[in-house]
Amino acid sequence: MITVCRIEDLPPGEALRVTEGVPVPVALFNADGTVYAVDDTCTHQDASLADGWLEGCFVECPLHASSFDLRTGRPTCPPAKQALRTHQVTVADGYVVLNVTVGEPA
Amino acid sequence: MKSITVVGASLAGLSTVRALREQGYDGSITVVGEERHQPYDRPPLSKGFLKGELDADALALGSPDEYTDLAAQWLLGERALRLDAAARSVTLAGGRELRSDAVVIATGASPRTIPGTDGLTGVHTLRTLDDAVALRADLLDGVPRVVVIGAGFIGAEVASTAHALGLDVTVVEAAEVPLERALGRDMGLVCSSLHSDHGVRLLCGTGVSALIGHAGQPGERRVTGMRLADGRLLPADVVVVGVGVRPATDWLAGSGVAVEDGVVCDAGCGTSIPGVVAVGDVARCPNPFTGRHARIEHWTSATEQPRTAARTLLAGRPTAAPAQPPYFWSDQYQARIQLAGHVAVGAEPQLVEGDFDSRSFVAVYQRAGHAVAVLAMNQPKLFNRLRRSLTPIPEAVVSHA
Numbered sequence: 354m355i356t357v358c359r360i361e362d363l364p365p366g367e368a369l370r371v372t373e374g375v376p377v378p379v380a381l382f383n384a385d386g387t388v389y390a391v392d393d394t395c396t397h398q399d400a401s402l403a404d405g406w407l408e409g410c411f412v413e414c415p416l417h418a419s420s421f422d423l424r425t426g427r428p429t430c431p432p433a434k435q436a437l438r439t440h441q442v443t444v445a446d447g448y449v450v451l452n453v454t455v456g457e458p459a
Numbered sequence: 460m461k462s463i464t465v466v467g468a469s470l471a472g473l474s475t476v477r478a479l480r481e482q483g484y485d486g487s488i489t490v491v492g493e494e495r496h497q498p499y500d501r502p503p504l505s506k507g508f509l510k511g512e513l514d515a516d517a518l519a520l521g522s523p524d525e526y527t528d529l530a531a532q533w534l535l536g537e538r539a540l541r542l543d544a545a546a547r548s549v550t551l552a553g554g555r556e557l558r559s560d561a562v563v564i565a566t567g568a569s570p571r572t573i574p575g576t577d578g579l580t581g582v583h584t585l586r587t588l589d590d591a592v593a594l595r596a597d598l599l600d601g602v603p604r605v606v607v608i609g610a611g612f613i614g615a616e617v618a619s620t621a622h623a624l625g626l627d628v629t630v631v632e633a634a635e636v637p638l639e640r641a642l643g644r645d646m647g648l649v650c651s652s653l654h655s656d657h658g659v660r661l662l663c664g665t666g667v668s669a670l671i672g673h674a675g676q677p678g679e680r681r682v683t684g685m686r687l688a689d690g691r692l693l694p695a696d697v698v699v700v701g702v703g704v705r706p707a708t709d710w711l712a713g714s715g716v717a718v719e720d721g722v723v724c725d726a727g728c729g730t731s732i733p734g735v736v737a738v739g740d741v742a743r744c745p746n747p748f749t750g751r752h753a754r755i756e757h758w759t760s761a762t763e764q765p766r767t768a769a770r771t772l773l774a775g776r777p778t779a780a781p782a783q784p785p786y787f788w789s790d791q792y793q794a795r796i797q798l799a800g801h802v803a804v805g806a807e808p809q810l811v812e813g814d815f816d817s818r819s820f821v822a823v824y825q826r827a828g829h830a831v832a833v834l835a836m837n838q839p840k841l842f843n844r845l846r847r848s849l850t851p852i853p854e855a856v857v858s859h860a
């Protein structure tokens with residue numbers, strides 16, 4: 354469990370990249386009040402999804418416009434074919450708490 | 460419509476098959492591909508694949524499950540020789556004739572070369588997977604001195620990769636300023652300074668007057684260097700020619716399809732012949748961002764145009780989609796360059812974030828008070844925000860600018 358930040362530091366529409374204390378970088382998104390966590394690196398090619406375009410609960414890769422559903426990690430259009438891993442994230446006492454669900458990258 | 464032939468099995472061809480199925484077309488689709496490979500992604504050929512970080516399997520654009528779902532017939536390793544547009548019949552090099560209700564032209568482009576390369580080993584162009592395999596083999600053969608002719612994006616990426624492989628690299632560019640046509644003078648200078656940042660020599664303002672070779676293995680002449688237009692001699696063991704492409708339209712001669720620097724299209728990707736559309740590098744479509752018919756040789760266009768072309772074919776009339784600003788990226792020397800929009804002559808870049816010296820910046824090009832393009836280096840987030848704010852300049856403004 355990693356306490357990432359206060360919820361005020363991740364307002365709706367914003368994203369955050371977590372690199373400390375995680376096996377691979379994780380991206381957190383505040384999609385209209387709901388916080389999601391997925392692997393930060395696009396499954397297609399090397400790009401950080403925290404830099405992507407957030408629309409509803411979908412994020413578009415900043416490089417090739419693959420779109421991922423943050424709820425499932427699944428790509429909704431090419432070029433990405435593989436799903437992102439999703440991670441548990443909760444907001445407790447005003448803090449965003451990340452629970453990375455895997456030990457090592459697949 | 461019961462049958463469609465797609466000529467070209469790269470990103471634009473595959474994207475057209477995907478778009479046709481997404482839009483509900485359930486007739487037969489035959490795809491003709493000159494290369495023997497299933498559709499693969501070309502951008503890594505000058506980067507991760509050439510460097511050895513990705514293998515050929517990682518480049519696959521589709522998956523076995525997807526190909527099952529798409530239910531197209533793939534004729535790979537087959538070259539289209541001729542199109543009879545009126546009969547919508549495609550003749551293959553093996554003599555086979557494919558008749559269908561519609562034809563999609565997605566034959567892309569071929570690298571331009573320079574005189575004197577025929578029969579000279581060690582001289583490469585880079586377009587296909589086979590090209591990249593051959594170039595990589597030469598780069599890994601000893602410690603060759605590499606000369607890249609052309610400091611465009613492909614040339615710069617190859618130079619960057621060869622440098623990362625520990626090789627001595629020189630880039631020769633005929634123009635005074637690399638990338639000036641794509642980025643304008645100032646930003647061309649900024650982006651091409653990545654070469655010198657990393658100790659790669661960049662020689663500008665001089666063309667190559669002759670390649671020099673000597674007899675190697677029996678029957679082989681191998682490149683040893685080149686003479687530059689200014690008289691200098693430049694030794695080289697491997698030469699990569701990156702001087703642009705020409706659209707692959709030779710097979711359309713006599714077909715009735717209007718060709719002029721690519722297949723001339725309307726905004727719906729329709730050609731001069733009903734039932735024949737064109738997509739990708741070969742298609743020259745009107746684009747409100749460029750303000751004229753333009754071939755846009757970008758990966759992104761090869762994924763966007765097919766949706767438009769599929770709609771046009773299935774509706775039986777030109778169906779243009781809202782225009783997107785042209786977009787491309789280039790990864791070189793650990794820097795990510797992204798450009799959206801069109802840098803017209805007279806468009807002036809203004810720095811809006813970062814600074815040029817740190818190689819992390821965003822610049823917006825203005826013309827007649829409109830933001831017409833955005834260029835970023837290592838700033839993907841702000842780039843994507845600004846990219847969405849670009850709008851085409853109204854015709855009236857362009858003609859009076």
